[in-house]
Amino acid sequence: MAIDTTIYIQTPDRTSAYLDWLQMLTGANLVLFMWSHMVLVASVNLGAGAMNTLARFFEDTYMAQVGGPIIGATFLLHFLLAARKVPFRVEQQSTIWKHSKMLHHTDTWLWLIQVFTAMIILIMGSIHMWTILTDLPITATKSAARIQGGFWLVFYLILLPMVELHVGIGFYRIAVKWGFIRRKERKGFKKFENLLTAIFILIGLITIVRFMTLPV
Ligand code: HEM
Structure with missing residues (x-):
């Protein structure tokens, strides 16, 4: 007879509290980075x-060469920390799916979207960062040529909504989980978060x- 080990709950200790903090801090830094990144790319x-002037400034001051890999490392650390709670096994996935349907709780669904988008971002974000950082300097013409090639157009049309959903939900969940907003403020804050996500997707598009x- 199979034993359902997915319902075993580990008692949280002090270390997991610190790791949760670190997960939140790395996530908050990535949210701030993504908002800045969108504004910088939108300068085109x-x-x-x-766009060229901004890119040159970040390269002349070595912020791109040093900051890029730091963002890459933060991105991977954030994934490793979040992976502690991700249901990777099929039995775990089926349990969380059943529980989510049973609970009828929007925030539980938001967590599932967060996990799903994370897996896509992990792969596509790594490919994107590698492509950009191994092909410096950044110029508007090079970016335009890449996107007009077709492959990167499709790539960004998938990555953009995934990132913005993940960033928006992450921002909301940080505020709820760490008590920055109270229960009665959740609804309004969720609306604000949805609006922010829609605005960033629109700017990206x-x-x-x-x-x-752009002529190339
Ligand atoms: C490490 C530093 C990063 C640099 C220097 C960078 C740079 C760029 C540049 C120059 C573009 C313009 C398109 C192109 O040239 O192909 C771009 C677009 C984009 N990047 Fe990044 N990026 C970085 C990290 C990230 C990360 C971590 C993500 C998300 C996981 C991301 C998501 C995107 C998306 C979705 C677009 C399309 C933007 C749009 O819709 O206009 N980038 N990035």
């Missing part, structure tokens, strides 16, 4: 010159269209 909407139309 003000003209290729604006406008930027992609700009890259598609």
